[in-house]
Amino acid sequence: AVGATGAGAGAGADAVKPKKKKEKLSALCKTPPSIVRTRTGRDYRRGTFLGEGGFARCFQMKDDSGQIYAAKTVAKASIKNEKTKTKLLSEIKIHKSLKHANIVNFIDCFEDDINVYILLEICPNQSLMELLKTRKRISEPEVRYFMVQIVGAIKYLHSRRVIHRDLKLGNIFFDPEMNLKIGDFGLASVLPSTDSRKYTICGTPNYIAPEVLGGKNTGHSFEVDIWAIGIMMYALLIGKPPFQAKDVQVIYERIKKTEYYFPEDKVISDSAKDLIKDLLSLNPLNRPTIDDILNYEWFKGPFPDKTHELSLHTTPIGLQ
Numbered sequence: 001a002v003g004a005t006g007a008g009a010g011a012g013a014d015a016v017k018p019k020k021k022k023e024k025l026s027a028l029c030k031t032p033p034s035i036v037r038t039r040t041g042r043d044y045r046r047g048t049f050l051g052e053g054g055f056a057r058c059f060q061m062k063d064d065s066g067q068i069y070a071a072k073t074v075a076k077a078s079i080k081n082e083k084t085k086t087k088l089l090s091e092i093k094i095h096k097s098l099k100h101a102n103i104v105n106f107i108d109c110f111e112d113d114i115n116v117y118i119l120l121e122i123c124p125n126q127s128l129m130e131l132l133k134t135r136k137r138i139s140e141p142e143v144r145y146f147m148v149q150i151v152g153a154i155k156y157l158h159s160r161r162v163i164h165r166d167l168k169l170g171n172i173f174f175d176p177e178m179n180l181k182i183g184d185f186g187l188a189s190v191l192p193s194t195d196s197r198k199y200t201i202c203g204t205p206n207y208i209a210p211e212v213l214g215g216k217n218t219g220h221s222f223e224v225d226i227w228a229i230g231i232m233m234y235a236l237l238i239g240k241p242p243f244q245a246k247d248v249q250v251i252y253e254r255i256k257k258t259e260y261y262f263p264e265d266k267v268i269s270d271s272a273k274d275l276i277k278d279l280l281s282l283n284p285l286n287r288p289t290i291d292d293i294l295n296y297e298w299f300k301g302p303f304p305d306k307t308h309e310l311s312l313h314t315t316p317i318g319l320q
């Protein structure tokens with residue numbers, strides 16, 4: 001799901017997309033034909049609707065061998081201006097260059113008269129956002145297991161100078177084996193050098209780092225993803241993001257002052273709090289780097305051997 005500044009805060013863990021944008025999207029994005037033929041002559045059979053973000057709609061697609069994929073479809077009518085076109089091309093270029101066990105695999109990209117199709121590895125078990133909505137809070141061993149996978153993928157991204165810039169529960173999907181996969185590279189950016197900075201304000205309200213909001217215009221870098229890891233870890237363990245409020249401006253004011261607390265009735269370990277506090281450091285330079293995170297005490301605690309599909313609905317036995 002795409003992030004947008006100025007979007008409503010929403011009641012769930014992720015921000016609600018602006019209503020106007022959504023109406024426009026469904027008006028522009030007609031359901032693709034039942035068979036999509038690529039210019040190179042391959043046929044894909046369209047299946048069920050999987051979901052939509054601010055920019056794209058996603059459908060199941062089957063190739064001739066019966067292999068199922070997810071096709072992110074973007075209506076050509078919605079990419080008329082140069083800025084949108086550049087953004088989509090950048091998403092494709094960055095995503096195409098990535099290959100990691102915990103990143104949604106990019107398979108192919110093609111177009112017909114109506115849409116551009118981005119064919120992706122299918123993640124049929126939704127995202128961490130739906131998991132949290134169903135389960136309300138997630139146990140520490142499970143979150144630890146999720147975090148190792150997420151940190152591994154971001155370590156890979158940062159080593160290639162890619163900043164994701166829209167990390168949030170709704171952009172981290174479960175594959176058929178219940179492994180986590182980071183998706184949606186719509187706001188990702190490749191830094192030309194490790195010490196260069198980005199200046200565009202972007203992200204999703206609950207997850208935006210303070211230096212992106214700050215008026216000093218000093219730019220931002222890899223540390224915005226580290227901040228977002230802190231937001232996700234807090235949200236999974238406590239049940240809602242730390243700066244949650246109805247009004248987006250209130251969220252931003254809280255972020256700028258790192259005004260959050262650990263509710264007394266939702267007990268979590270001191271070592272979890274220590275890690276969250278460091279991840280959510282106001283000064284980006286005080287946050288751990290992606291290489292530091294797994295050395296924290298909290299990761300010495302227990303892990304489940306894998307995530308089972310049953311965990312989508314109920315807390316695993318022994319972890320209640």
Ligand code: ADP
Binds near residue numbers: 104121122
């Ligand atoms: P946008 O860039 O418009 O935000 P997303 O990449 O977030 O688009 O995709 C929109 C929705 O499509 C997601 O919220 C999810 O429901 C679904 N989706 C995206 N990628 C996949 C995938 N690989 N497998 C299954 N569903 C997906």
